[in-house]
Amino acid sequence: MSDNDSLKGKNGKVRVMYVRKEEEQEQARRPSSRASADDRRGDQRSEGRSPWNTSGDRASGEVSRRARQDSPFRDDSTGRRPRGDAPDSPWKTFYAGDDDATVPDHGGISGKSQIDPEQLRRQRAEETRVYGENACQALFRNRPDAIVRAWFEQSVTPRFRDALRWMAANRKAYHVVEYDELAKASGTEHHGGVCFLIKKRAGLDADGYLASAAAQQQDCVLALEQVSNPHNLGAMLRSCAHFGVNSVMVSDSALLDSGAAVRTAEGGAEHVKAIKCDDVLQDLQRFQRAGYTVVTLAGNSGTSLSTVKMPARTVLVLGEEGSALSEAVLSQADIAVTINGSGRVPSLNVSVSAGILLAEWWRQNHG
Numbered sequence: 001m002s003d004n005d006s007l008k009g010k011n012g013k014v015r016v017m018y019v020r021k022e023e024e025q026e027q028a029r030r031p032s033s034r035a036s037a038d039d040r041r042g043d044q045r046s047e048g049r050s051p052w053n054t055s056g057d058r059a060s061g062e063v064s065r066r067a068r069q070d071s072p073f074r075d076d077s078t079g080r081r082p083r084g085d086a087p088d089s090p091w092k093t094f095y096a097g098d099d100d101a102t103v104p105d106h107g108g109i110s111g112k113s114q115i116d117p118e119q120l121r122r123q124r125a126e127e128t129r130v131y132g133e134n135a136c137q138a139l140f141r142n143r144p145d146a147i148v149r150a151w152f153e154q155s156v157t158p159r160f161r162d163a164l165r166w167m168a169a170n171r172k173a174y175h176v177v178e179y180d181e182l183a184k185a186s187g188t189e190h191h192g193g194v195c196f197l198i199k200k201r202a203g204l205d206a207d208g209y210l211a212s213a214a215a216q217q218q219d220c221v222l223a224l225e226q227v228s229n230p231h232n233l234g235a236m237l238r239s240c241a242h243f244g245v246n247s248v249m250v251s252d253s254a255l256l257d258s259g260a261a262v263r264t265a266e267g268g269a270e271h272v273k274a275i276k277c278d279d280v281l282q283d284l285q286r287f288q289r290a291g292y293t294v295v296t297l298a299g300n301s302g303t304s305l306s307t308v309k310m311p312a313r314t315v316l317v318l319g320e321e322g323s324a325l326s327e328a329v330l331s332q333a334d335i336a337v338t339i340n341g342s343g344r345v346p347s348l349n350v351s352v353s354a355g356i357l358l359a360e361w362w363r364q365n366h367g
Helices: 021-029 031-046 061-070 117-125 133-142 154-169 179-186 206-212 230-242 253-257 259-265 280-289 327-332 350-366
Strands: 015-017 093-095 127-131 147-153 173-177 194-199 219-225 247-250 273-276 293-297 313-319 335-338
Touching: 117 127, 127 133, 127 179, 127 253, 127 259, 133 147, 133 154, 133 194, 133 259, 147 154, 147 179, 154 173, 173 179, 179 194, 206 273, 206 280, 219 230, 219 280, 219 350, 230 247, 230 253, 230 259, 230 350, 247 253, 253 259, 253 273, 280 293, 280 313, 280 327, 293 327, 293 350, 313 350
Parallel strands: 147 173, 219 247, 219 313, 247 273, 293 313, 293 335
Antiparallel strands: 015 093, 127 194, 147 194
């Protein structure tokens, strides 16, 4: 039998035997025994036996150290013994297995899921996170089926008792976690103790909304051009819900489902639908043909709001603060209004302007 054969177990894999540490120390204290061991090792070589044969004499501490250094299974970067060692065993035997299988690249998507990576990407694109106690309570009351997963701090669980029971009964995953872990899950420190992973809502198009609202005698739609700040959007959603506005027209309906917007809306987002607008001029014309009046905010060049009659079926068009509406939109308007003030500041925040206009529309049509 060759030296290589003596290093293999029954299954043909290489076996490495280590020496008890205290025995190494004992050998270091006794030079004569180390010499004796060297003599025995020489005898073994002459007889064709391996110095690490488990059935024969044990190797010296020096041989053991050299064996570990030469072992193909030693991790030189850490100096640690191979995985599989039992910490409570004085003798360590390690069988080298096959090389680890190559881990496929899933484009940054981790985990052990067997779902196709492309399917995971599509699924994640259809989901968003909302947080804040009032926002999540309103979401659970109005569309619980949209919830995919939830995270809670222990302190809020008594107020979400119904939600927890419903999620357990419907096999929805939820986690009770510490503040820092919830901040990671929600992506913000302003999570309010709760975060839901939800399915995004699909926005209607203008024709779809008009068909659903055809029978309404009073209806106000808020149309936004180049407004994307989530806090402004959330504040407007809250005002819309307060004044009975059913829909907001935006270029990207997902903006209304962002976590910051939903949290700022304090539950108002659940009562307002998104109308996805690909061409604002064409969509405004569709509303006009359906009997709506288009009203824009025109700085100081419009008619004072206090003297304007706000029709029962109205589209209010606003742009981001600091950037006026496009000339094409202004030219499409039926009425251009001005919110009079002291003049000490050039303009109002767009969410404040929206609140004032919506309050006036509500006063005139529901007063």
